[in-house]
Amino acid sequence: MPNFDTLPTPCLLLDEARMTRNVDRLSDRARELGVTLRPHLKTCKNVEVAHRLTESPNPPVTVSTLAEAEVFADAGFTDILYAVGIAPQKLAQVLDIRSRGCDLMVILDSTAQAEAVVAAGGGIPVLIEIDSDGHRGGLVPDDPALVPIARILHDGGIPLRGVMTHAGESYGASGRDAQAEFAETERAAVVQAAERLRAAGLPCPIVSVGSTPTTHAARDLTDVTEMRAGVYVFFDLVMAGIGVCDPDDIAISVLTTVIGQKPERGWTIVDAGWMAMSRDRGTAAQAVDQGYGLVCNEAGEILPDLILSSANQEHGIISVREGSGAAMPDLPPGTRLRILPNHACATAAQHDRYHVIPADGGPEMPVWKRFSGW
Amino acid sequence: MPNFDTLPTPCLLLDEARMTRNVDRLSDRARELGVTLRPHLKTCKNVEVAHRLTESPNPPVTVSTLAEAEVFADAGFTDILYAVGIAPQKLAQVLDIRSRGCDLMVILDSTAQAEAVVAAGGGIPVLIEIDSDGHRGGLVPDDPALVPIARILHDGGIPLRGVMTHAGESYGASGRDAQAEFAETERAAVVQAAERLRAAGLPCPIVSVGSTPTTHAARDLTDVTEMRAGVYVFFDLVMAGIGVCDPDDIAISVLTTVIGQKPERGWTIVDAGWMAMSRDRGTAAQAVDQGYGLVCNEAGEILPDLILSSANQEHGIISVREGSGAAMPDLPPGTRLRILPNHACATAAQHDRYHVIPADGGPEMPVWKRFSGW
Numbered sequence: 001m002p003n004f005d006t007l008p009t010p011c012l013l014l015d016e017a018r019m020t021r022n023v024d025r026l027s028d029r030a031r032e033l034g035v036t037l038r039p040h041l042k043t044c045k046n047v048e049v050a051h052r053l054t055e056s057p058n059p060p061v062t063v064s065t066l067a068e069a070e071v072f073a074d075a076g077f078t079d080i081l082y083a084v085g086i087a088p089q090k091l092a093q094v095l096d097i098r099s100r101g102c103d104l105m106v107i108l109d110s111t112a113q114a115e116a117v118v119a120a121g122g123g124i125p126v127l128i129e130i131d132s133d134g135h136r137g138g139l140v141p142d143d144p145a146l147v148p149i150a151r152i153l154h155d156g157g158i159p160l161r162g163v164m165t166h167a168g169e170s171y172g173a174s175g176r177d178a179q180a181e182f183a184e185t186e187r188a189a190v191v192q193a194a195e196r197l198r199a200a201g202l203p204c205p206i207v208s209v210g211s212t213p214t215t216h217a218a219r220d221l222t223d224v225t226e227m228r229a230g231v232y233v234f235f236d237l238v239m240a241g242i243g244v245c246d247p248d249d250i251a252i253s254v255l256t257t258v259i260g261q262k263p264e265r266g267w268t269i270v271d272a273g274w275m276a277m278s279r280d281r282g283t284a285a286q287a288v289d290q291g292y293g294l295v296c297n298e299a300g301e302i303l304p305d306l307i308l309s310s311a312n313q314e315h316g317i318i319s320v321r322e323g324s325g326a327a328m329p330d331l332p333p334g335t336r337l338r339i340l341p342n343h344a345c346a347t348a349a350q351h352d353r354y355h356v357i358p359a360d361g362g363p364e365m366p367v368w369k370r371f372s373g374w
Numbered sequence: 375m376p377n378f379d380t381l382p383t384p385c386l387l388l389d390e391a392r393m394t395r396n397v398d399r400l401s402d403r404a405r406e407l408g409v410t411l412r413p414h415l416k417t418c419k420n421v422e423v424a425h426r427l428t429e430s431p432n433p434p435v436t437v438s439t440l441a442e443a444e445v446f447a448d449a450g451f452t453d454i455l456y457a458v459g460i461a462p463q464k465l466a467q468v469l470d471i472r473s474r475g476c477d478l479m480v481i482l483d484s485t486a487q488a489e490a491v492v493a494a495g496g497g498i499p500v501l502i503e504i505d506s507d508g509h510r511g512g513l514v515p516d517d518p519a520l521v522p523i524a525r526i527l528h529d530g531g532i533p534l535r536g537v538m539t540h541a542g543e544s545y546g547a548s549g550r551d552a553q554a555e556f557a558e559t560e561r562a563a564v565v566q567a568a569e570r571l572r573a574a575g576l577p578c579p580i581v582s583v584g585s586t587p588t589t590h591a592a593r594d595l596t597d598v599t600e601m602r603a604g605v606y607v608f609f610d611l612v613m614a615g616i617g618v619c620d621p622d623d624i625a626i627s628v629l630t631t632v633i634g635q636k637p638e639r640g641w642t643i644v645d646a647g648w649m650a651m652s653r654d655r656g657t658a659a660q661a662v663d664q665g666y667g668l669v670c671n672e673a674g675e676i677l678p679d680l681i682l683s684s685a686n687q688e689h690g691i692i693s694v695r696e697g698s699g700a701a702m703p704d705l706p707p708g709t710r711l712r713i714l715p716n717h718a719c720a721t722a723a724q725h726d727r728y729h730v731i732p733a734d735g736g737p738e739m740p741v742w743k744r745f746s747g748w
Binding site: 008009010011042064065066084085086087088089090093109110112113116134136137168257258259260261262265267269271274275276278279280281312313314315317332333334345346349350351352372373374 | 382438439440458459460462463464467483486487508510511631632633634635641643648650652654655686687688691706708720723746747748
């Protein structure tokens with residue numbers, strides 16, 4: 001196993017103790033709210049992390065690609081929701097994964113998709129996607145097409161499993177009250193849709209909501225059966241920026257090495273560019289713009305005035321946050337730093353492995369492989 | 375080999391005929407300008423593409439990571455410039471790659487780095503990085519530290535191979551005249567630095583310049599020995615936006631499938647989100663903002679009024695370009711489209727393979743593997 005002092009840079013660090021704290025926090029919330037937690041594995045894309053998300057060895061999970069479904073089905077997960085609208089061309093692969101003993105469910109919001117699922121045969125179970133906040137896909141809860149689509153499925157021999165929604169707009173809601181409102185928006189939308197289905201004599205066992213902000217802020221999830229979230233496992237600066245977590249909760253960071261200095265410009269140049277951080281600028285629209293990331297020293301202590309202000313492919317430029325009045329410390333070539341990411345999903349996706357900082361403080365750092373692709 | 379009709383989406387397409395046209399164009403330019411072309415392989419990260427960039431089976435090349443140096447050294451390339459400032463910790467790996475018969479060169483711009491290269495032993499050859507436009511690293515041509523740093527290297531037994539620069543600011547220069555000015559800025563800076571080294575009795579065999587805009591616009595490269603460029607092999611919307619190429623020259627695109635429609639919002643939802651396109655918004659600051667990409671039909675014909683206006687991880691939202699007055703065509707679930715990328719390096723990096731549309735028009739599509747990491 002690699003040793004911290006000899007890790008090649010840039011590389012992705014995962015702080016096991018912080019991750020465990022984050023995981024426990026949302027598990028506790030699910031228990032308090034009386035719903036099942038169905039974690040979204042698109043953030044971690046890793047089997048070791050997936051096995052630590054609940055107390056169950058085989059919890060219900062969510063995925064964003066069929067590649068994720070394949071990997072996690074092979075790893076023994078048997079209750080998987082593929083939470084991106086199904087394309088007709090992907091149904092053969094869904095059937096193949098299901099044939100290996102995995103209860104893979106799909107989502108849809110149109111007659112064309114419902115007819116395709118019926119035509120595919122094999123009884124692929126379906127949740128109908130509900131649009132609670134205008135963020136992207138889904139039927140609004142009172143859409144006249146809801147019951148007819150459900151009936152196409154039901155009459156076509158498809159197990160109608162229920163309804164789901166995701167308030168993507170909650171990522172722009174700052175503070176717990178605003179996020180709790182989005183949680184209630186999600187709840188109200190799916191509960192209304194579920195009631196319409198049941199009133200039409202159709203089954204609706206699953207009523208599913210979730211996003212990282214709404215699951216942490218929800219005050220009441222009456223009539224909801226499960227909640228989903230992904231980024232909570234690591235958290236990131238976007239979530240810190242809207243108050244869902246503190247920067248000290250962020251469990252992943254990019255370890256980087258100084259490769260140059262431009263004192264006359266106030267720059268320290270590092271080997272973490274956008275290839276290591278991603279191009280995600282999710283904090284650009286927030287109250288505090290963190291550039292491409294917030295700088296920490298090698299030990300992980302935040303240097304609050306330093307941000308990765310710009311990024312080329314393999315170059316990052318660290319500068320002092322505008323208006324802070326701080327001076328750039330002398331960080332000569334070879335100095336190592338850590339950068340906290342704007343968006344955990346995007347930054348982690350730039351890497352093929354996690355170098356795990358073990359919770360027990362031991363010197364050996366396990367390597368957990370990530371996968372990618374579709 | 376996969377067939378176009380059954381490719382899983384999203385996936386990365388590479389139009390071989392367009393790539394060959396782009397490659398020939400810059401090769402012709404290098405010949406006209408009387409300089410060697412040292413292609414930058416950070417864009418393609420693929421051996422098949424690398425072997426098609428010049429007529430030579432083993433041309434001089436540029437890389438942005440030691441992972442690239444490893445792969446291309448193993449593939450038989452023996453003249454490699456690692457064009458990111460060297461971190462002292464990476465010198466052992468540089469020596470290891472060199473020990474396998476590859477003449478790997480590094481760049482630096484500080485006394486600390488020069489001393490580290492000398493201390494590493496083994497005679498790692500060095501180019502000194504020159505700052506021609508204030509973009510990131512490098513010494514300005516008249517920096518008093520230039521000759522002393524060169525002397526540390528030379529006196530320490532290090533082969534001083536010369537000077538290099540990259541006018542990264544040229545990506546913001548619209549039109550050939552403005553780009554030609556940046557080309558002259560690059561030329562003037564490295565030639566001045568080379569003259570200072572030679573006047574001090576120091577060797578400077580290589581005088582290296584380059585970026586995709588400047589190599590295509592340069593009018594005269596007197597006293598320059600070589601030019602570097604990377605994105606030219608594929609081109610992208612950022613390059614089209616500043617007039618270096620036409621959108622029809624762009625050789626890579628993301629094949630995607632429609633997964634939903636929101637006619638009331640004018641949206642078509644596809645399975646190419648930022649995971650497939652990257653978060654790069656390089657056209658946001660240009661005269662024409664292409665969102666996350668410009669939409670083409672399945673055959674690759676541009677639909678000029680449609681852009682990928684927003685992106686989630688695995689969802690892309692296509693809408694009509696603001697102000698175009700066009701209507702969203704009916705693109706039902708299952709319809710396939712192609713998206714041209716803002717930034718070829720960033721979009722290609724989200725994929726582990728190219729599905730090649732062969733220049734001979736044959737039905738079989740070779741798969742060329744990309745690599746990633748550091």
